[in-house]
Amino acid sequence: MKHLLLPALALLAVGTARAQNTCATALPVGLGLHTVDAINGTQPASPLCIGAAASMAEWFTFTATVDTAMQVTSFLSGYPTVDTRVHVYTGNCGALTCLAADDDTGPGYSSICNFNVTAGTTYTIAFDNYWTANGFTFALVEVAPPTPPVELINFGSTSIATSGLGALDMNNDGLDDIVGVSTNAVTILKQLATGGFQTSTIMTTPAVNTPSWSFAAGDLDGNGWNDMIYGGGSGATIMFANSDGTGFNQFNFPDNPYIFCQRTNMVDLENDGDLDGFSCHDVDANVAFVNDGSGNLTFTQGGYGPTCGNYGSLWTDWDNDGDQDLFIAKCGCDPVDQIMRNNGDGTFTEMNVALGFADNHQSWSSAWGDFDNDGDMDVLIGASSSGYHKLMRNNGNSTFTNVTAGSGIDNFTGQSIEWTTHDFNNDGWLDIHGGGGMLINNGDMTFQLDNTVPGNGPVADLNNDGFLDIVNGSTLRLNQPNENNWMRVRLIGTVSNKSAIGARITITTASGSQIREIRSGDGFRYMSTLYAHFGIGTDEEVLQISIRWPSGIVQVIENPAINTLHTITEELQTSVATERGAEVRVFPVPATDQLTVSGIAPNSLVRVIDAAGRTVISTTLSSSRLNVSALTAGTYVLEAITSEGRVVRTFSKE
Amino acid sequence: MYSPSVRPLALFTLLALVVLAACTKEPLTGTPDEAVAPEADAVVFDPALVPYPTLSTYRFFKGPMAQQRPVASVLPYEPITALFTDYAHKFRFVWMPPGVQATYNGDHDILDMPDGAVLIKTFYYDGVQPGNTRRIIETRLLFKRNGQWEFADYVWNAEQTEAYLDLSGSNTPVTWTDENGVTRSISYRIPAEAECQTCHKVAEASMPIGPKPQNLNSDHAYSDGVKNQLVKWVEQGYLQPGYPKNINTVVAWDDMTKPLDDRVRAYLDMNCAHCHTDLRHCSYRPMRFAWNENADPVNQGVCVPPDDPIEPSMTYIVARGNAARSMLHFRMSSNDEAVRMPLMGRTIVHQEAVDMIATWINTMPVPCN
Numbered sequence A: 001m002k003h004l005l006l007p008a009l010a011l012l013a014v015g016t017a018r019a020q021n022t023c024a025t026a027l028p029v030g031l032g033l034h035t036v037d038a039i040n041g042t043q044p045a046s047p048l049c050i051g052a053a054a055s056m057a058e059w060f061t062f063t064a065t066v067d068t069a070m071q072v073t074s075f076l077s078g079y080p081t082v083d084t085r086v087h088v089y090t091g092n093c094g095a096l097t098c099l100a101a102d103d104d105t106g107p108g109y110s111s112i113c114n115f116n117v118t119a120g121t122t123y124t125i126a127f128d129n130y131w132t133a134n135g136f137t138f139a140l141v142e143v144a145p146p147t148p149p150v151e152l153i154n155f156g157s158t159s160i161a162t163s164g165l166g167a168l169d170m171n172n173d174g175l176d177d178i179v180g181v182s183t184n185a186v187t188i189l190k191q192l193a194t195g196g197f198q199t200s201t202i203m204t205t206p207a208v209n210t211p212s213w214s215f216a217a218g219d220l221d222g223n224g225w226n227d228m229i230y231g232g233g234s235g236a237t238i239m240f241a242n243s244d245g246t247g248f249n250q251f252n253f254p255d256n257p258y259i260f261c262q263r264t265n266m267v268d269l270e271n272d273g274d275l276d277g278f279s280c281h282d283v284d285a286n287v288a289f290v291n292d293g294s295g296n297l298t299f300t301q302g303g304y305g306p307t308c309g310n311y312g313s314l315w316t317d318w319d320n321d322g323d324q325d326l327f328i329a330k331c332g333c334d335p336v337d338q339i340m341r342n343n344g345d346g347t348f349t350e351m352n353v354a355l356g357f358a359d360n361h362q363s364w365s366s367a368w369g370d371f372d373n374d375g376d377m378d379v380l381i382g383a384s385s386s387g388y389h390k391l392m393r394n395n396g397n398s399t400f401t402n403v404t405a406g407s408g409i410d411n412f413t414g415q416s417i418e419w420t421t422h423d424f425n426n427d428g429w430l431d432i433h434g435g436g437g438m439l440i441n442n443g444d445m446t447f448q449l450d451n452t453v454p455g456n457g458p459v460a461d462l463n464n465d466g467f468l469d470i471v472n473g474s475t476l477r478l479n480q481p482n483e484n485n486w487m488r489v490r491l492i493g494t495v496s497n498k499s500a501i502g503a504r505i506t507i508t509t510a511s512g513s514q515i516r517e518i519r520s521g522d523g524f525r526y527m528s529t530l531y532a533h534f535g536i537g538t539d540e541e542v543l544q545i546s547i548r549w550p551s552g553i554v555q556v557i558e559n560p561a562i563n564t565l566h567t568i569t570e571e572l573q574t575s576v577a578t579e580r581g582a583e584v585r586v587f588p589v590p591a592t593d594q595l596t597v598s599g600i601a602p603n604s605l606v607r608v609i610d611a612a613g614r615t616v617i618s619t620t621l622s623s624s625r626l627n628v629s630a631l632t633a634g635t636y637v638l639e640a641i642t643s644e645g646r647v648v649r650t651f652s653k654e
Numbered sequence B: 001m002y003s004p005s006v007r008p009l010a011l012f013t014l015l016a017l018v019v020l021a022a023c024t025k026e027p028l029t030g031t032p033d034e035a036v037a038p039e040a041d042a043v044v045f046d047p048a049l050v051p052y053p054t055l056s057t058y059r060f061f062k063g064p065m066a067q068q069r070p071v072a073s074v075l076p077y078e079p080i081t082a083l084f085t086d087y088a089h090k091f092r093f094v095w096m097p098p099g100v101q102a103t104y105n106g107d108h109d110i111l112d113m114p115d116g117a118v119l120i121k122t123f124y125y126d127g128v129q130p131g132n133t134r135r136i137i138e139t140r141l142l143f144k145r146n147g148q149w150e151f152a153d154y155v156w157n158a159e160q161t162e163a164y165l166d167l168s169g170s171n172t173p174v175t176w177t178d179e180n181g182v183t184r185s186i187s188y189r190i191p192a193e194a195e196c197q198t199c200h201k202v203a204e205a206s207m208p209i210g211p212k213p214q215n216l217n218s219d220h221a222y223s224d225g226v227k228n229q230l231v232k233w234v235e236q237g238y239l240q241p242g243y244p245k246n247i248n249t250v251v252a253w254d255d256m257t258k259p260l261d262d263r264v265r266a267y268l269d270m271n272c273a274h275c276h277t278d279l280r281h282c283s284y285r286p287m288r289f290a291w292n293e294n295a296d297p298v299n300q301g302v303c304v305p306p307d308d309p310i311e312p313s314m315t316y317i318v319a320r321g322n323a324a325r326s327m328l329h330f331r332m333s334s335n336d337e338a339v340r341m342p343l344m345g346r347t348i349v350h351q352e353a354v355d356m357i358a359t360w361i362n363t364m365p366v367p368c369n
Helices: A008-011 B012-024 B191-197 B229-235 B261-270 B327-330 B350-360
Strands: A032-039 A057-061 A067-074 A086-090 A097-102 A112-117 A122-128 A133-145 A166-168 A177-181 A185-191 A197-203 A214-218 A226-233 A236-241 A248-251 A261-267 A275-282 A287-289 A297-301 A311-318 A325-330 A338-342 A348-351 A365-369 A380-381 A390-394 A400-402 A419-422 A431-434 A437-441 A447-450 A467-471 A475-477 A483-491 A504-509 A513-518 A530-538 A544-548 A553-560 A565-569 A586-587 A594-598 A603-611 A617-622 A624-625 A636-641 A645-653 B090-094 B116-128 B133-145 B148-156 B163-165 B168-177 B183-192 B219-222 B224-229
Touching: A057 A513, A086 A112, A086 A400, A097 A112, A112 B183, A122 A133, A166 A214, A166 B327, A177 A214, A177 A226, A177 A261, A185 B350, A226 A275, A236 A275, A236 A287, A248 B133, A275 A297, A275 A311, A311 A365, A311 A586, A325 A365, A380 A431, A400 B229, A483 A504, A504 A530, A513 A530, A544 A565, A586 A645, A594 A636, A594 B229, B133 B163, B133 B168, B133 B327, B148 B183, B148 B191, B168 B191, B261 B350
Parallel strands: A214 A261, A261 A311, A365 A419, A483 A565
Antiparallel strands: A032 A133, A057 A122, A067 A112, A067 A133, A086 A097, A086 A122, A166 A177, A177 A185, A185 A197, A214 A226, A226 A236, A236 A248, A261 A275, A275 A287, A287 A297, A311 A325, A325 A338, A338 A348, A365 A380, A380 A390, A390 A400, A419 A431, A431 A437, A437 A447, A467 A475, A483 A530, A504 A513, A504 A544, A544 A553, A586 A594, A594 A624, A603 A617, A603 A636, A636 A645, B090 B116, B116 B133, B116 B168, B133 B148, B148 B163, B168 B183, B219 B224
16 A cells, blocks of 8 residues: 655654543644554544444544645554554534544554545544554655545445345335344344334244355245245254244254255246245255145255255256256365256256356356346356356357456456346446456446445345345445436246246346346345346336246236336236247137147146136146136136146136 | 184173173173173174164173273274364274274374274263263264275263164254353254265265374373373284384374464364365365464465455454454354354364464464565
């Protein structure tokens, strides 16, 4: 860190500052060196401009005579370095406002704090005893104004009442909330439409496993309220929300099977409309919690890749065929990444070698998103330790190209266990967050680094301004908005799982199209919002929202309003995407007594599902005719399990 | 089935009694210790049948199994510095079939042991409440079969008469008062097989951690007198003689007569190196904590920034002169599952060791950068 001293400083005498114990008795000091014997002032520095509270401080004031840039520093050659910490304020005692602060910028944990001053203003400086009460010497000097760091996105800083593991709507009012978890309680900070949060603490039975490794949420049992998976070091515990979201019932698998959980997710593994759970296992085969749709979860192990080093699972439809494929960022004992294609029948095929993902780098998570807005999911696999990042562009035909070189990510040396992607500046291009920085998408598969951003944490719109915010423990980092427009989408499944996890949303504006997926569990540890978020830059209109539900139903909303949240419920009077099972047909529509189903094999398993998502008929179809005379009038979905997987058709009954 | 040669006739009846008792699975109730002749030493180990469902089947111990009194062919041993397991006490033993022995493989490497070798480690607490009694929790085995080491874990019943094979992992609450009058309550973790494998492996191969010459080159008080452990293993027929005279040996971490640096290094070796060495679970992190590598400050993490900045004020893994800024100290002081080090094997902080580490760091001259 460059350290500038005006030549005249050498002529100034060293002033020995007597201990000044309170703000009111702060010692006025000028440019030059000042020595503090010990930090023993009884008034601690408050408000805190950095870090946590200390007990004592020494207080000084400086009155500027010109507009300039100043530095207060405890790093001085020729003087021993001391572990200091300093806060700089404007305003009067009792009404101080933080201006700047520093802890460890200087070598040996000394402090170097830069701040701009205007002529005639008095600034208050407090050194506190957070690290040590030992005496030290500091200097107050004028410096050349520093070149400002590249600060493309700004985040504020507010304290909140819990340490947030999740940020998502827990009370179904369309506003994202913050969730903190302890062994005996769940704390929900409910976002208020009027601003701020209301704290709600819900006691639970002592959790057998706590979410020390990861946390996932979603409506697992489909009762309309979000449930939670706690991923612990010895096993996973599920907290099921009760019928009105005011309480949670703990569920553990019989005999508490050993899982060294890493990333946990909720995902509809069989695409049967029932949401399941999943956990990566650090030292054994990955595990699934299979939902039978009748309130029963079954623990299974195996079928999702190898038996070691499974750290960051991410479910995404990378081959655009309507089902959830699996990517696993790998580390440690078997660090070769896995990318598995869902075959549509409950089995997965490993394709890491064929697709160019069989890398032996250490990674704990990956950021999957459509970085070039061409309609398919690309990915940045971020390194967790000295190693390389890997940016892969999806070519749209189930192949990928490594485009790291020249992307700007090749020069980025930051590393972390968390890598996520969201549009943080609402310009319509997905940015990447990780490694201590944010990689702002330039729109051409190159990225610009902003390293002034907060660290990773759960992401959601926590002040309802259309810009995505980040929770860092007990600090809320609100994204300072700009003029760009946006849209948020909340999906409610009926035939599909209620949280619509796995749904693909496409919006189209004059500038083109963007896609998002609803996911439960991205990055490594946290749970971000279940509501899709799009930035649309300066576009003033969205031509349509197109939703491809996990069931295969396609639903289109024309000309939706911008700068708002759209809540869309899965409907049955719409067309169905039919890449597979195109020969399956149902007729007559509307049906009266009998529905003929053609194009499926004899003795196929079929279900009829009503508009509320309830299964009303479940049978093996031995002939081509299904008796529907008992159904009340209305619209239904016929689901058939064929050799190509699940096929869905709508029909109406009169 | 292996059994050492027995003196016939005089002991035959007694042996028959013992065998009969084993077949009927009833303990020798009321049989005083003297009546079990020390040479009636028929450890049961059939490679085709192990691991047995119960610990008593192996016949490692004479008298009530809870007394943990080994038969003659079961040799007690103890590493100079031990792994911390929530303050649990441990009995350790080694057994090998007759006619085979281990060979020296390097000061810092596990003795190369033959098929049929069994390492036995019993975990227990004294002063267990209520009642201030001893409670044995588990006995873990590492046994060698077809050139590979395998795991077995036996969980003791409340009556302390038997232990049952269970590799699925579990927790058990323990409250105990130690010799200083400090009472602690923990949820003691009995590992699942996959947990054993996480620490006890080199690449994909399962491996013991303790029995290396560096850890065994010390005196132990055997029932027949004090002797150097390596010498005793040779006398027992368990180690081939001719190993080097000068072994690069660790020190006891709590031996205040030894230099602080050596004490810290010995502790880091036994508590951390099983993951933080080449080919181990976390070899992708830069630290190298094995005794023969950890004298190098870079391997200790001195002035090395942590890979995973979970706490931003921890500027280095070891920040010279400042334990409060050291990630190593931070993690050793934590009980959070996702933060604490060691990652497995403890649920509470080893405060005495943390204090030693703090002193070690704080007395380092010349701060980083």
